[in-house]
Amino acid sequence: MPELIPPTTDLHAAWLTAHREWGPGRHEDGFGLLPTDRPETAAGFAAWIARLEAGSATATCRWIVEGDEVLGGIALRHELTAATAALGHIGYGVKPSARGRGIGSFALSRMLEHARTLGLDRVLLVCLVGNTASARLIERHGGLLESEPDVVRRYWITL
Numbered sequence: 001m002p003e004l005i006p007p008t009t010d011l012h013a014a015w016l017t018a019h020r021e022w023g024p025g026r027h028e029d030g031f032g033l034l035p036t037d038r039p040e041t042a043a044g045f046a047a048w049i050a051r052l053e054a055g056s057a058t059a060t061c062r063w064i065v066e067g068d069e070v071l072g073g074i075a076l077r078h079e080l081t082a083a084t085a086a087l088g089h090i091g092y093g094v095k096p097s098a099r100g101r102g103i104g105s106f107a108l109s110r111m112l113e114h115a116r117t118l119g120l121d122r123v124l125l126v127c128l129v130g131n132t133a134s135a136r137l138i139e140r141h142g143g144l145l146e147s148e149p150d151v152v153r154r155y156w157i158t159l
Helices: 009-022 042-054 082-087 103-117 132-140
Strands: 003-005 059-066 069-077 090-094 122-128 152-158
Touching: 003 103, 009 042, 009 059, 009 069, 059 103, 069 082, 069 103, 082 122, 090 103, 090 122, 103 132, 122 132, 132 152
Parallel strands: none
Antiparallel strands: 003 059, 059 069, 069 090, 122 152
16 A cells, blocks of 8 residues: 655665666656755655655655555645746646556545645646646546646645
8 A cells, every 4th residue: 555755765766666667767756856966875765855845835745656666756835936837736647667556546535635724725736738647637636627727737726
């Protein structure tokens, strides 16, 4: 059974395995990874985890894990800022080999519950137009399309 946990240096090797499965690029929004982060080394990984912990007042980052395996990540940005308007309040990713098992739905449900406890009354989620699996997931959780999409679909979920 998967669970959501705060990022931890204890899962460095497992996180690197998941990251390698995704391949190059910045497509793991749920991890809060920035282009300047260097998670490959132990020191860089620890610095990244420390940065995520330091930002916990404005964003909640959780890893989706099962046992000692990192399946994905999900992040909730607490405020509507310019970055949130572009990326959404909630960003998530599930590694390719773990998709199709309901893991994204599990994680999104838990993060929507957390958003409610923070007092948010609605949240924005975005996905690329071609990402039909993500669009279906958001719609199953009550996402209403804001407008006709061009590059990204913008959905609002009322909590």
